[in-house]
């Protein structure tokens with residue numbers, strides 16, 4: 011005798027509810043925890059929606075209502091958002107900062123395309139991109155008025171520092187990682203000491219030294235610009251960490267790869283750039299993306315040595331009495347900016363991983 | 372003199388105070404096929420790796436196609452262009468397609484234009500009967516297929532000498548045949564070949580000479596008929612019994 015209802019598989023929805031019920035309400039203690047956590051979650055979501063949307067004031071024109079409502083005062087972004095995006099950059103020149111920022115973002119996006127990865131193409135792209143950025147931001151030619159780096163600020167400064175650190179730091183990291191596995195003991199040893207020294211110092215100390223100490227010890231002609239020094243110092247810091255990531259990647263490549271390329275008669279340069287480094291980067295993609303994301307967020311530390319990046323501009327934007335009460339709104343705005351960039355970076359990382367895993371098995 | 376492909380005189384190789392090669396003398400004529408065999412650790416790999424300077428010998432002299440191997444990087448590069456090598460575990464480049472594996476070294480080493488290098492690669496892949504896999508990545512191929520790609524990759528540089536270090540030892544038994552067939556075809560084309568292998572059927576069929584090594588020395592050498600049917604040394608007899616016995 012067979013029972014038809016037993017042999018038939020239960021409908022999918024039912025079985026999912028079954029599983030949920032089992033996981034969330036299997037005994038009275040689980041049940042209470044589920045109820046408490048569930049209502050807390052609902053309360054949080056409702057409060058946020060309430061604050062951010064339902065009771066919010068949106069335009070600057072209605073700013074006077076801000077004191078009456080319980081929700082967010084988004085008017086502050088319309089009123090002070092420019093300061094966040096541009097810092098102290100002269101307001102009639104904001105178009106230059108906007109354009110420069112787009113140029114750098116475009117340069118970084120282009121660098122991410124595999125078609126651009128060449129020993130000639132990449133440097134050419136970076137020189138063109140950074141050259142355009144500096145001309146736009148600094149001016150002094152093509153009838154553009156001069157804006158010194160002390161006046162640079164906001165989002166374009168953040169993006170510029172990040173791009174500069176990455177573009178200087180990545181080749182440095184490759185050089186350090188290769189030096190570290192050099193067969194010449196002196197080079198190997200120097201690279202190791204350099205990397206360990208830099209990693210043992212806090213970033214803040216390094217940046218302070220570059221910004222404040224260097225002018226006292228280095229002759230004037232060799233000092234360069236304060237922003238330039240800070241970017242170079244930051245790049246050195248990034249390179250020390252990235253070099254270790256690359257080194258780990260190189261170590262994970264079987265020695266047969268190098269032997270096979272040598273046996274084919276390939277030069278050191280070809281072995282490194284065509285065989286070793288592509289595999290080293292592929293093997294360490296998640297940690298590299300991680301390091302890049304950390305570096306992007308850490309650029310906000312330049313605030314402390316007097317640069318008005320997005321974060322610093324944000325606190326300046328609400329610092330004055332009139333908008334002082336609405337700092338949360340401004341920081342939410344800044345957080346969204348960071349989120350867009352970091353999310354973009356990690357999506358790109360995921361794309362690269364997918365792309366290379368297809369070739370990996 | 373001119374028809375000598377490889378000339379090794381009194382070659383010694385040490386790892387610390389262990390002598391991996393002890394005073395090796397070996398001449399290989401152009402077009403000659405030499406099979407090297409011997410027990411594990413006897414120095415077979417070390418010997419053929421000295422020929423393209425993957426290992427640096429400590430004493431004696433090695434001449435390849437008339438070029439003496441020394442610290443001169445240009446000479447080493449010249450020699451490596453003329454000497455192709457196939458490894459036990461293939462060592463294909465996993466981040467490149469089969470076609471790129473074959474064409475990239477050619478482009479980098481001989482400066483050939485990409486299109487020409489790819490044509491050449493396709494024809495070598497066809498010779499190895501694996502041209503239909505040209506756009507796959509190495510890990511999508513079977514071991515036998517990978518090893519045939521590795522042979523094609525070496526051939527793309529149009530070497531005059533081919534070295535094989537146990538090319539079939541890492542293969543499943545059913546794939547050994549396809550690789551040996553490719554090597555036989557290569558031998559019939561007149562390539563100078565030195566193969567470390569324990570495939571005695573292959574040695575009988577293809578080798579002009581079999582070289583037997585024990586403890587870093589060449590103990591016995593001769594044409595396959597004499598070597599297999601009337602070995603002189605006790606070591607050789609013992610080794611052959613072990614190899615052929617199972």
Ligand SMILES: Nc1ncnc2c1ncn2[C@@H]1O[C@H](COP(=O)(O)OP(=O)(O)OP(=O)(O)O)[C@@H](O)[C@H]1O
Nearest residue numbers: 386389390391409410411412413414415416417418
């Ligand atoms: N890099 C090295 N450092 C120290 N000893 C080594 C090194 N390479 C090889 N040897 C030693 O040299 C000897 C010869 O090694 P080789 O690899 O040439 O032997 P083989 O005849 O190819 O053996 P197998 O059949 O196992 O491949 C072995 O005893 C090995 O332990």
Ligand SMILES: [Mg+2]
Nearest residue numbers: 415416417536
């Ligand atoms: Mg060996």
